[in-house]
Amino acid sequence: MIKIENLKAAIETDDGEKEILKGVSLDIPAGQVHAIMGPNGAGKSTLSYVLSGREEYTVTGGSFEMDAQDMLELAPEERAAAGLFLAFQYPVEIPGVNMSTFLKTALNSVRKQRGEDELDALSMLKLIKAKCADLGISEDMMKRAVNVGFSGGEKKRNEVLQMAMLEPKFCVLDETDSGLDIDALKIVADGVNAMRSPERAFLVITHYQRLLDYIKPDVVHIMAEGKIVKTGGPELAKELEDKGYANVIGEAA
Amino acid sequence: MGATEETIQQIKSMAGKYEAGFVTDIETDKAPKGLSEEIVRLISSKKNEPEWMLQWRLKAFQRWLEMPEPDWQKPKFPKIDYQDIHYYAAPKSMANKPKSLDEVDPELLKTYEKLGIPLKEQEILAGVQKPVAVDVVFDSVSVATTFKEKLKEAGVIFCSISEAIQNHPDLVKKYIGSVVPPGDNKHACLNSAVFTDGSFVYVPEGVRCPMELSTYFRINELNTGQFERTLIIADKGAYVSYLEGCTAPMRDENQLHAAVVELIAHDDAEIKYSTVQNWYPGNFETGQGGVYNFVTKRGLCEGRNSKISWTQVETGSAITWKYPSCILKGDHSQGEFYSVAITNGRQQADTGTKMIHIGKNTKSRIVAKGISAGKSDQTYRGLVKIMPKAQGARNFTQCDSLLIGDQCGAHTVPYIESRNKTANLEHEATTSKISEDQLFYCMQRGIGEEEALALIVNGFAREVMQHLPMEFAVEAQKLVGISLEGSVG
Ligand SMILES: Nc1ncnc2c1ncn2[C@@H]1O[C@H](COP(=O)(O)OP(=O)(O)OP(=O)(O)O)[C@@H](O)[C@H]1O
Ligand SMILES: [Mg+2]
Numbered sequence: 001m002i003k004i005e006n007l008k009a010a011i012e013t014d015d016g017e018k019e020i021l022k023g024v025s026l027d028i029p030a031g032q033v034h035a036i037m038g039p040n041g042a043g044k045s046t047l048s049y050v051l052s053g054r055e056e057y058t059v060t061g062g063s064f065e066m067d068a069q070d071m072l073e074l075a076p077e078e079r080a081a082a083g084l085f086l087a088f089q090y091p092v093e094i095p096g097v098n099m100s101t102f103l104k105t106a107l108n109s110v111r112k113q114r115g116e117d118e119l120d121a122l123s124m125l126k127l128i129k130a131k132c133a134d135l136g137i138s139e140d141m142m143k144r145a146v147n148v149g150f151s152g153g154e155k156k157r158n159e160v161l162q163m164a165m166l167e168p169k170f171c172v173l174d175e176t177d178s179g180l181d182i183d184a185l186k187i188v189a190d191g192v193n194a195m196r197s198p199e200r201a202f203l204v205i206t207h208y209q210r211l212l213d214y215i216k217p218d219v220v221h222i223m224a225e226g227k228i229v230k231t232g233g234p235e236l237a238k239e240l241e242d243k244g245y246a247n248v249i250g251e252a253a
Numbered sequence: 254m255g256a257t258e259e260t261i262q263q264i265k266s267m268a269g270k271y272e273a274g275f276v277t278d279i280e281t282d283k284a285p286k287g288l289s290e291e292i293v294r295l296i297s298s299k300k301n302e303p304e305w306m307l308q309w310r311l312k313a314f315q316r317w318l319e320m321p322e323p324d325w326q327k328p329k330f331p332k333i334d335y336q337d338i339h340y341y342a343a344p345k346s347m348a349n350k351p352k353s354l355d356e357v358d359p360e361l362l363k364t365y366e367k368l369g370i371p372l373k374e375q376e377i378l379a380g381v382q383k384p385v386a387v388d389v390v391f392d393s394v395s396v397a398t399t400f401k402e403k404l405k406e407a408g409v410i411f412c413s414i415s416e417a418i419q420n421h422p423d424l425v426k427k428y429i430g431s432v433v434p435p436g437d438n439k440h441a442c443l444n445s446a447v448f449t450d451g452s453f454v455y456v457p458e459g460v461r462c463p464m465e466l467s468t469y470f471r472i473n474e475l476n477t478g479q480f481e482r483t484l485i486i487a488d489k490g491a492y493v494s495y496l497e498g499c500t501a502p503m504r505d506e507n508q509l510h511a512a513v514v515e516l517i518a519h520d521d522a523e524i525k526y527s528t529v530q531n532w533y534p535g536n537f538e539t540g541q542g543g544v545y546n547f548v549t550k551r552g553l554c555e556g557r558n559s560k561i562s563w564t565q566v567e568t569g570s571a572i573t574w575k576y577p578s579c580i581l582k583g584d585h586s587q588g589e590f591y592s593v594a595i596t597n598g599r600q601q602a603d604t605g606t607k608m609i610h611i612g613k614n615t616k617s618r619i620v621a622k623g624i625s626a627g628k629s630d631q632t633y634r635g636l637v638k639i640m641p642k643a644q645g646a647r648n649f650t651q652c653d654s655l656l657i658g659d660q661c662g663a664h665t666v667p668y669i670e671s672r673n674k675t676a677n678l679e680h681e682a683t684t685s686k687i688s689e690d691q692l693f694y695c696m697q698r699g700i701g702e703e704e705a706l707a708l709i710v711n712g713f714a715r716e717v718m719q720h721l722p723m724e725f726a727v728e729a730q731k732l733v734g735i736s737l738e739g740s741v742g
Contacts, residue, residue, distance in 0.1 A: 053697075054693050055689075055693070075696070075701075076696035076697055077696045077697075077700055077705075080697055080698060080699035081699050085697075086697050088694065088697075093691075094691050094695070094708075094712055095712055095713065095715075096711070096712030096716070097709065097711070097712035097715075102698075102708070105695075105704070106695070106700055107699075109698075109700045145712065162698060
């Protein structure tokens with residue numbers, strides 16, 4: 001379902017073009033969860049941005065297809081409508097825009113692009129209520145500005161809430177576990193697990209084996225210096241936890 | 254005799270030198286271009302005004318001839334050719350003022366229908382929205398005022414200024430020019446000489462106006478200026494909320510709009526004045542055409558505990574020159590100014606406020622949000638002045654500028670003059686660029702770039718937008734989006 005082949009991307013810096021992704025290939029069949037681990041600065045977040053079409057990054061090579069559709073030629077909002085969702089490592093604050101307005105605008109934009117009717121105010125409210133309840137998010141939060149003054153954990157939960165609302169086909173979660181307390185981690189993991197289905201694919205970026213105890217991956221990749229350097233089963237995450245990146249990557253290299 | 258012919262005759266009898274005659278239009282009765290004493294007399298006679306009003310106008314006209322143009326504002330533009338403007342234009346069908354909406358030219362009604370301004374009371378009452386009383390001004394005349402009867406029951410007078418001059422001369426005489434004297438500035442002076450219509454509101458002692466009042470201004474005719482005059486008086490303990498909206502068709506020529514608004518709040522009275530200004534901004538690329546919006550708005554908090562609150566959403570006009578102000582004369586009186594100004598394309602805006610603290614324990618609050626996009630340029634200009642007797646005066650000022658793209662400009666020019674040591678003044682200002690992170694976050698959620706921009710800008714302006722009457726808030730939010738079109742991507 002997800003086919004990423006030899007994807008290369010660069011960014012314009014003051015000292016010229018800097019290549020960050022140096023040929024990433026991933027194959028994620030529908031229904032599977034793949035995890036990516038890797039040291040700081042490996043390019044994990046960059047991969048998530050490039051997949052979702054952030055303008056600052058220039059794709060210099062390779063391809064990215066979802067259900068055989070070329071995603072690279074779509075604008076970010078079109079990729080979202082096609083079913084790509086990114087839970088941000090650092091969710092962005094939008095002062096003055098309250099959560100319910102934001103959710104409503106997002107869902108209706110996506111529905112419109114998918115050729116579906118916009119949801120009326122009442123159905124929207126009901127849906128938001130239900131999803132909040134699932135994720136243990138208080139409804140008061142829906143009256144607050146997007147991510148403004150949210151605690152680290154609240155921000156992450158809010159990402160999963162949006163994911164649940166938009167019902168994507170391909171979910172990329174960038175360190176959604178960091179900053180979560182143990183109970184919240186479980187709630188978020190339950191939220192993600194509830195969305196697992198044979199039609200959906202997940203790419204979970206994390207530094208910690210702990211998350212993978214809750215969200216069981218089918219495949220674990222290790223990324224370093226802009227490339228996937230090792231791929232294995234869930235046991236690879238455990239190995240990392242025991243030995244550390246230096247040893248595991250060293251072996252691969 | 255047809256209306257136009259009649260006008261020709263009138264002019265001839267007054268001046269006898271207009272060989273060129275009139276630009277005749279099937280629908281419009283227009284005075285010839287140019288400004289002269291005769292034109293001032295014509296306007297006054299068209300409106301059947303009493304002698305004192307005519308004299309007041311003529312005095313203003315004499316003054317205007319001598320006054321210099323203001324030149325301290327940032328926007329610069331070619332000298333206005335005052336002789337190239339029509340100072341009076343009225344739909345012909347309005348020659349005999351229709352007594353009810355049924356008599357109004359259907360073409361005119363259609364114009365307002367197209368603009369989304371409901372005029373039929375029955376339809377409004379049947380609608381889902383809370384009813385709003387409207388006075389509609391088309392070029393130089395008021396076309397209709399709705400819900401007059403209902404307001405009359407409450408004792409509220411809401412009519413066009415022309416009617417007020419006829420029916421409530423004492424009130425008009427007492428208050429007109431009392432807050433903005435004709436000699437205040439050249440534009441206000443011009444208005445005093447040639448004002449054609451506008452709204453008049455009087456809310457008697459102890460009355461809370463039962464509904465929102467609003468006026469809708471439209472400039473339709475080519476090369477026609479609009480000079481409306483609005484006068485609102487809230488007597489002791491009264492409350493009124495008033496909103497004005499404005500549009501003009503696209504014209505390659507600049508149109509001049511020089512309005513004067515005067516508000517008077519007596520003891521314990523409150524006036525809330527909101528503006529959604531959407532005059533034609535001129536050509537997006539070249540800047541050709543558009544309205545010159547030179548407006549003098551001022552409120553006098555005459556009484557103790559009185560309050561005047563200005564809220565403005567300024568999105569249109571080629572050039573905006575506008576500083577809605579409050580004179581806080583009564584002890585414990587309060588002035589507020591909430592402003593969102595958006596400039597795009599080649600627009601230029603120089604806008605802000607003046608808060609003049611005269612009475613004791615007077616309070617003012619200024620929240621100005623400026624959004625500049627395209628190749629536009631915007632200046633916030635504000636004055637907070639504390640007079641020697643304004644013991645315990647307080648002001649809070651917040652100015653935030655948001656830049657979209659790197660070809661626009663934003664400037665903040667706050668003046669503070671404090672002549673009382675007990676005054677407490679706070680000023681905060683920020684300038685930021687539209688955040689790529691915010692835009693991308695929205696777009697990742699499926700929201701298109703322009704809609705994302707509108708969402709973020711509405712959020713940025715929220716503190717101001719939430720002061721608009723509910724009935725207009727949704728429209729104003731949409732307008733924010735529309736006026737930013739073409740500024741990203
Ligand atoms: N806008 C940018 N300008 C310059 N360098 C950038 C930019 N964005 C990313 N980089 C660089 O690209 C590399 C990869 O960054 P990225 O954020 O993708 O790493 P990561 O694997 O997500 O790290 P972490 O585990 O710390 O989140 C880093 O060296 C980073 O400094
Ligand atoms: Mg990262």
